[in-house]
Amino acid sequence: MAIKGIKFKYLLVILMLYVTSTIGTLYMLFPYTILLYCNRKLYHKLCDYSLQIWFGFAVFLLEVFCGIKIHMHVSKVNKYESKKSTIALMNHRTRLDWLFYFCILYRLNALSQIKIILKDSLKRIPGPAWAMQTALFIFIRRKWTEDQIIFDKFIDYYNKIEKKFMILIFPEGTNMSQDSIQKSNKFADEKNLPRYEYVIHPRVTGFNHIFKRMYSNEQIDCIHDVTVGYRGGKMPERETDFLAGNMPKEIHFYIDKFCCEKIFEDKNEKPKSEILEEWICERWKQKEEFLKKFYNQEQLENNYETNASPINKFYLTMYPVFWFFSLSLIFLLTYYNLFVRSFLFIALSFYFYQQFISNNIDNFIINSLK
Numbered sequence: 001m002a003i004k005g006i007k008f009k010y011l012l013v014i015l016m017l018y019v020t021s022t023i024g025t026l027y028m029l030f031p032y033t034i035l036l037y038c039n040r041k042l043y044h045k046l047c048d049y050s051l052q053i054w055f056g057f058a059v060f061l062l063e064v065f066c067g068i069k070i071h072m073h074v075s076k077v078n079k080y081e082s083k084k085s086t087i088a089l090m091n092h093r094t095r096l097d098w099l100f101y102f103c104i105l106y107r108l109n110a111l112s113q114i115k116i117i118l119k120d121s122l123k124r125i126p127g128p129a130w131a132m133q134t135a136l137f138i139f140i141r142r143k144w145t146e147d148q149i150i151f152d153k154f155i156d157y158y159n160k161i162e163k164k165f166m167i168l169i170f171p172e173g174t175n176m177s178q179d180s181i182q183k184s185n186k187f188a189d190e191k192n193l194p195r196y197e198y199v200i201h202p203r204v205t206g207f208n209h210i211f212k213r214m215y216s217n218e219q220i221d222c223i224h225d226v227t228v229g230y231r232g233g234k235m236p237e238r239e240t241d242f243l244a245g246n247m248p249k250e251i252h253f254y255i256d257k258f259c260c261e262k263i264f265e266d267k268n269e270k271p272k273s274e275i276l277e278e279w280i281c282e283r284w285k286q287k288e289e290f291l292k293k294f295y296n297q298e299q300l301e302n303n304y305e306t307n308a309s310p311i312n313k314f315y316l317t318m319y320p321v322f323w324f325f326s327l328s329l330i331f332l333l334t335y336y337n338l339f340v341r342s343f344l345f346i347a348l349s350f351y352f353y354q355q356f357i358s359n360n361i362d363n364f365i366i367n368s369l370k
Helices: 008-037 040-065 097-107 120-124 128-134 144-160 178-190 205-216 239-243 260-264 272-295 313-336 338-356 361-367
Strands: 069-079 085-090 114-119 138-140 166-169 220-231 250-259 304-306
Touching: 008 040, 008 128, 008 239, 008 313, 008 338, 040 069, 040 097, 040 128, 040 313, 069 097, 085 097, 085 205, 097 114, 097 166, 097 220, 097 250, 114 120, 120 128, 120 138, 128 338, 128 361, 138 144, 144 205, 144 361, 166 205, 205 220, 205 272, 220 260, 220 272, 250 260, 260 272, 313 338, 338 361
Parallel strands: 069 250, 085 166, 085 220, 114 138, 114 166
Antiparallel strands: 069 304, 220 250
């Protein structure tokens, strides 16, 4: 079924994600708020568990309901296993790369650790924005003088509560489009660099700052370099393409895990920021060469081990089962029980107050730490 280019199947996915994130925030996350003042670690543990149920549902919708095939390839050479927090770097082919990456995080058992950098304007979406702020996703304003303060506040908060996390960064700054490719080519010409066809020249300021802060706090020991490539179907350049059903048949993620100390090894004479800049530019040069072979379907180097085990669809099916019974019970109780309706009113009042009058949910959580 399609309505003016919108396919009902994919519209239903968006609606299910919206409803579950909103109801989940009001009835599952809000009750934990009191724990911020008596047991913060338990608060985050319960929130992470609840959010993981939603992320798992998103994976079910993508892989089972929409039928997208996800392939994970892990480097045989660069395979350092992190004991601390990590930074995941990824080329930004489409505006939905972050959503598809949930499927990899599910396989890595890291759904509860992920932190995504988003535009500040997304904070204005009632419901999902409350969940994203509770998950402490990072909302930036694209003004560096303000954004570096936001990054530091987030990183230092997690350092204080001694919590492990993975922050996803797209060094290219934006997804590939005709406009971004032209800007990348202009930058390359000005700096006497080669033009890229499959990636965009990376920006290193944000990545350097985040890494430096985490490294000085002794929070990080590993960087994941993720290369994403699409095959078959259509490329979902933007969110509207998803609604139109323009989806790939296969998505391949190639993951290299680098030990931070190895990156700096034998380079003590240079500042770490300069070493990182050279390293990430070299990685993007290799991504360009790798993706050229990938999209031209040439023989790839045998440096990656493919996770050939099919995803357990039975376990994934538990997520929609959970949401079906939970939503049914919540709607019934809300309709018939005055106490539950009163609870809903209090929860809505809290979130609308934080969003439109106070300083938003994420700042409420961070500032509540004395």
